[in-house]
Amino acid sequence: MISPAKPAKVKAKLASRPYFAALDGFRGLFAVLIAVHHTNWFSYLNYRTFIDDAFFMLDMFFAFSGFLMFTLYRNHLHNRAQAQSFIGKRFARLYPLHLFTFGLFFAFAMFRLWAHKAGLATHESGEILPFSPEAADNWWSAFTNLTLTHSMGLNDSLSFNAPSWTISVEFFAYFVFAGMMLWAPPKRLWHFGLMALGVAGAYMVLYQLKSNMDITYDYGFLRCLGGFFTGVLGAWAFAKVRAWQKDREKSISPKAASVLEIAYLVICSVFIYFSSGALQFFAAPLIFGFVVLFALDGGYISKFMGLPVFRYLAKISYSVYMNHFFLAIIFGVIGTRLFPGIVSGGDGSGLVGDLYLIPYLAAVIVMSHFTYHLIEVPGGRWIGDRLKPRRAAARTAART
DSSP states (O other), X not given: OOXXXXXXXXXXXXXXXXXXXXXXXXXXXXXXXXXXXXXXXXXXXXXXXXXXXXXXXXXHHHHHHHHHHHHHHTTSOOSHHHXXXXXXXXXXHHHHHHHXXXXXXXXXXXXXXXXXXXXXXXXXXXXXXXXXXXXXXXXXXXXXXXXXXXXXXXXXXXXXXXXGHHHHHHHHHHHHHHHHHHHSOOOSHHHHHHHHHHHHHHHHHHHHHOSSSOOOTTTHHHHHHXXXXXXXXXXXXXXXXXXXXHHHTOOOOHHHHHHHHHHHHHHHHHHHHHOOGGGGGGOHHHHHHHHHHHHTTOSHHHHHHTSHHHHHHHHTHHHHXXXXXXXXXXXXXXXXXXSTTTTTTTTSOSHHHHHHHHXXXXXXXXXXXXXXXXXXXXXXXXXXXXHHHHHHHHHHHHHO
């Protein structure tokens, strides 16, 4: 029988966790902007530089994750049982929706094969059917998708749900983080100095390997580590700033913080607009500052990003990110038939494409609302329940 006090304890534990409204709001906004970025029809909004160069937002996702993991687990990840629990929770968080969206793309690949075999579709010039020798969507990439290894350098291209490459590399970044917290937990200033050198080294290696930050299936893990530990550094710096404010009972005024936030957003926008090629590898300091500044929630921009609409988008942001690519393909196929020339902008205007974004984004949000409630939450709970006996056994073994 469950004790009546247990739900209250769970609620109290959740309420005691720090919540960063502005960072969460930006996470939701960035997920929607990436959904716009992956549309293949011409629209004025999609071809703006900030959205077209989506690398910054993806690396912000990695940094947000590193920031949150270090903030939540810096004092709760010290033994093997805690590390196993941590990895289990992260797997339960990521895998159900990843499996669902992979299933959608796998079914779509099978449908394409059936449609061609049944004569319902014609083979267009240059078209590569799934599971053919030249196809990215093949049995090997299906296996690596199922094992979350599809972006760990085992494939020659993105496959199935292309944006899920970030989920693959982030899941394995959690192992690196857990290992660090177990065997070399950073506590002193020089520890974080070494971490900063490691981040710089990761980006330097990528700089030597690639011409820009379009790094996914091949060296995406190294890219993820750079962004993730930039977020860890941001969490450490944020804690220092908060401690300094508390000791001196000082905090910057909302107006001054707002000026700083606006100025910083302008700087980031200018960087994104002018950064191309190798300049993109120098985004880490900007990402670091962004995380620290907006974690403080001091200005009106932060308050705006904490509005209920952005909190809602943040809540379903993982579903938005994982679902949108499938819907972008479907809407792209439909759009080319309803509006000839929409892909190339042959109608002479991007207005049609911009208007077409409205039903597309509405569909993304509606689908994400349902997958959050029907896949993410219950799926994560189901996996968590399966892992509980193992966690209990691990805790018992750790005590003996």
